[in-house]
Amino acid sequence: MPPAERGRVSGPSRQDPKLLWIVAAALLVARVATGIYEEHHPPEKPDLVSWVPAAAAPARAAAVGRPILYDFSAEWCGPCQAMERDVFADAKQAATFSTFVVPVRVVDRRREEGHNSAIVDSLQRVHGVSAFPTVVIVGADGKAIDRLEGFPGAQHFVRWVATASARARMAPGLGSPIPIP
């Protein structure tokens, strides 16, 4: 009897990958199930934007030559959560967004704590915030250049930020001209 050839395959050479089919089918079922589950319970996504404290924002804006963006939001606000998920937690959109502005988050805590901090109250009053989310782009002299109420979708939002920040750089009469980064 000849010695067994090294690497010889025993059994049919066209063996159907039954185990692989079972795994693939199980994963397909799990895909549909997790898809439905995450549709109703979206997973927590990390915020990829480096938010600057409100008090430090003017100095930072002057240093990097970008306008300040105030994001007025609240924890209970649905569109704010959509904006968080689609823009601030999305690597590409967050990176694009961060190149145009110095971002400052101003979170309303009246519903949770009964009152806001003095700086949040002051910023809300100055910019006439009456709904969430409200986003205001402010030049180096503290004057509002443009504002947006509601969340129009990630691409539209980032495009608006780019346009408004470009206007902020070109706006006449600002205290100090903001150089293009």
Add this chain to the structure above:
Amino acid sequence: MFPLGGAVLMSTLSPLAGIASPIALILAAGAIGQDVSSGTLQLLLVRPVSRPSVVVHRWLAATLAATVITTMTLILGSVALVIRGAHPDALDLIRMVLESLCSAAGSAAVMVMLSTLVGGLGDVALFFATLILSQMLEVLGTFKNWGWLVRACAEIHGALSPQLSWEWMLHGTPPSWFALVSWASTVSLAIAVGIARLNRRELSYAAG
């Protein structure tokens, strides 16, 4: 080379993040189809080699090669950044290597599967035809406000180049199980379909 230049100019490794998928597509293009057309596979299969093992090994080879090339490029980019005074984050580098591995495995699996369906480099044509058609349908869906069509096209894009984000690793948040299962499902289905198709394929020197 262009992404590497971009990384050095922008002082960040981000431009290198997406190179694994196209490299895997190039390496896996025609993996089975070209061997069928040239008659190499027919010769190979007279040896004690099973058809499923050919598919699996072609997939593993393309995945491994694409991952090694991407990792070397990432290391080169990191060295260039260190020389320029920037210090890339080690954890971020590990994340990019893991994402490259997943992208390479996904794209190679899809390309090997397509390669079992058509001869020669027909898999490349099939890949781009599907991609372009789905993009056109997505534009139509967006224009007509057909959410179901836009969603279907997004799923096709995801199936053509399966990717898995490891961003959660850096932020200590739980991973998206849907993303994880979707990636694993696409890869396993692509390999299973590829094996099933090659098993049923009639191979002769006239085939191709």
